[in-house]
Amino acid sequence: MARRRGPHRAGAWPWVFIGPLLAGVAVFYYYPIVSNAWTSLTQSGAFGTNQRFVGLDNYAGLVDRGDLGTAVLNTLGYTLIVLLGVPLSVMVAAMIELPGLRFAPLYRALFFMPYLAMPMAIAQVFRLVFNGDFGLVNQGLRALGVNASPYWLTTPGFALVAVALFGLWSSIGFNVIICCAGLKGVPRELYEAASLDGAGPVRQFWAVTVPMLTPSIFFLTVMQTIAGFQLFDALFALMGANNPAMPQTRSLVYLFYQLGFVVNDRGSAAAVAMVILVFVAAVTAVQFWGQRRWVTYA
Amino acid sequence: MPETTPKRSGRRRRPRHLLVHAVLLTGGLVMAFPFAWQLLMSLATNAEIQSVPPQPIPSRLHVENYAAVFDRLPFLHQFGVSVFITVVRTAGQLVLCSMAGYAFARMRFPLRGVLFGLLLAILMIPSQAYIIPQYGIVQAWGLLETPWAIVLPGMFSAFGTFLMRQQFLSLPVELEEAARLDGCNPFQTFWRVMLPLASPGLFAVGITTVLYSWNDLLWPLIVTTRETSMPLSVGIATLQGQHTTDYAVLMAASVMAMAPIFLLFLAMQRRVIEGLATSGLKG
Structure with a gap:
């Protein structure tokens, strides 16, 4: 009887099926994670020679130089701004999925488009828009009478806001698609019952849409937080590698890239990677714990 | 009223x-x-x-x-690299993930639960924690500056395997038993009977991988430094001059780099959105 769920008897076959994947995973994931943890405790010469154990020196160095603190703050700031996209997307999706709304497929397509965009390519037009001299943002500000309009992409602080606005724009597409898909699963009768009870559209949004969407909202919050912690593309594409404001604006992953592959300090870069790992693991832990508390499953 | x-x-x-x-x-x-x-x-x-x-x-x-884009950039080279990495990575993932996903869903073997748990653990670890050793491996294998360096680590996907396992779990067992009684060996059962039924899962894994490979930046940026070995997602950055930039050409190159993905998704609009929604909600 125990064989019923698996029609094929054990033997060599399962290993034929999972062997290639497991071999690749062992080489490219299991060995690297162990190796990276070890590398973070070592220092080596410019070409990876003379690797020696230094304990937690790499971590201490990152903290002492202030690089780590700045990168953590920038990463968190960016992530918070991008997370504003989740409530926005819930509202947009709730409107798009109103029963009988005309042009709904058109709206869905418009909001979805940023998800397809290559960050490096679409960032080029954001570089124009945020340009200090002729960018549309500053021309708009000047038209409104703001004369001290900043050089967005080369001024610390402003640069992070510009990058985060770009990240926010990029994140909306995926958010809206997930929310729209979540709303399709909400039974129409709930809205009918709510309106029979005299609930208007706003009340229905809070009393039906939001609770029924909690699985999507929770999933998106976790996903966008993890994605935010891994900020690199938007920063690199929008600001460029030689930007004078980069040291004050860089994220954890940018710091990792610069240490590991520009100045070739692999030990410190590996330490930054371990810090990113801790951040992501913390979010995953919150996910497991929080899912039971906040999410309503229909 | x-x-x-x-x-x-x-x-x-x-x-x-x-x-x-x-x-x-x-x-x-x-x-x-x-x-x-x-x-x-x-x-x-x-x-x-x-x-x-x-x-x-x-x-x-x-x-x-x-x-002018073709004068300033080895555009055709870079386009070729982008196509190569996208096709090879997607095809590789579809084959490897569907096979492994099938085994995890339907076969009994020792350590099945442990191995699957270990595989899912990969999903909780950010990719940066693998990059330095992965670089060491492709360097040791002499693959730097080749499209294989860009493709290899991404061919093995825990997420894809997870999605395919879910897909196979949702299919009826009776079909496999019928195939087995007809004398199919496990591979024939998988290939001829089950895989065609798993097309929604394959599609979801496929489009996610296509999109990710075409647009990916950090890893290709690290393993390629010559303009002719870069995919478009990296190559475009070389048009950003440090002091003067030919904005018009940069915009034209960007439009051309994004066009193939937009055309592909336009052609398959409905299924794409459904596929992305499934891959997201199950994840």
Whole structure:
């Protein structure tokens, strides 16, 4: 009887099926994670020679130089701004999925488009828009009478806001698609019952849409937080590698890239990677714990 | 009375929807604006791009910006690299993940639960924690500056395997038993009977991987330094001059780099959105 769920008897076959994947995973994931943890405790010469154990020196160095603190703050700031996209997307999706709304497929397509965009390519037009001299943002500000309009992409602080606005724009597409898909699963009768009870559209949004969407909202919050912690593309594409404001604006992953592959300090870069790992693991832990508390499953 | 009863059957336009249309249209235009502006600027001159006040419509269509891309960038090389890494990575993932996903869903073997748990653990670890050793491996194998370096680590996907396992779990067992009674060996059962039924899962894994491979930046940036070995997602950055930038050509190159994905998704619009929604909700 125990064989019923698996029609094929054990033997060599399962290993034929999972062997290639497991071999690749062992080489490219299991060995690297162990190796990276070890590398973070070592220092080596410019070409990876003379690797020696230094304990937690790499971590201490990152903290002492202030690089780590700045990168953590920038990463968190960016992530918070991008997370504003989740409530926005819930509202947009709730409107798009109103029963009988005309042009709904058109709206869905418009909001979805940023998800397809290559960050490096679409960032080029954001570089124009945020340009200090002729960018549309500053021309708009000047038209409104703001004369001290900043050089967005080369001024610390402003640069992070510009990058985060770009990240926010990029994140909306995926958010809206997930929310729209979540709303399709909400039974129409709930809205009918709510309106029979005299609930208007706003009340229905809070009393039906939001609770029924909690699985999507929770999933998106976790996903966008993890994605935010891994900020690199938007920063690199929008600001460029030689930007004078980069040291004050860089994220954890940018710091990792610069240490590991520009100045070739692999030990410190590996330490930054371990810090990113801790951040992501913390979010995953919150996910497991929080899912039971906040999410309503229909 | 009809104004106050919130009945939803009527096809009449209600004033409430006018407000909804106004909001959605404004938001939608904000989403679409960068694409439109990039397209317009790719047909303008640098003077027009930098003009104050802005000049949205070019005096004439400067199509020559697109021709200039081929002089400034090894565009065809980079396009070829992008196509290669996208096709090989997607095909590799589809084969490896569907086979492994099938075994995890339907076969019994020792350590099945442990191995699957270990595989899922990969999903909780950010990719940066693998990159330095992965670089060491492709370097040791002499693959730096080749498309294989870009492709290899990404061919093995825990997420894809997870999705395919879910897909196979949702299919009826009876079919496999029938195939087995007909004398199919496990591989034939998988290949001829089960895989065709798993097409929604394959599609979801496929489009996610295509999109990710085409647009990916950090890993290809690390393993390629020569302009001719870069995919487009990295190569475009080389057009950003440190002091002077030919904006018009940069915009034209960007439009060309994004066009294939947009055409592909336009061709398969409905299934794409369904596929992305499944891959997201199950994840």
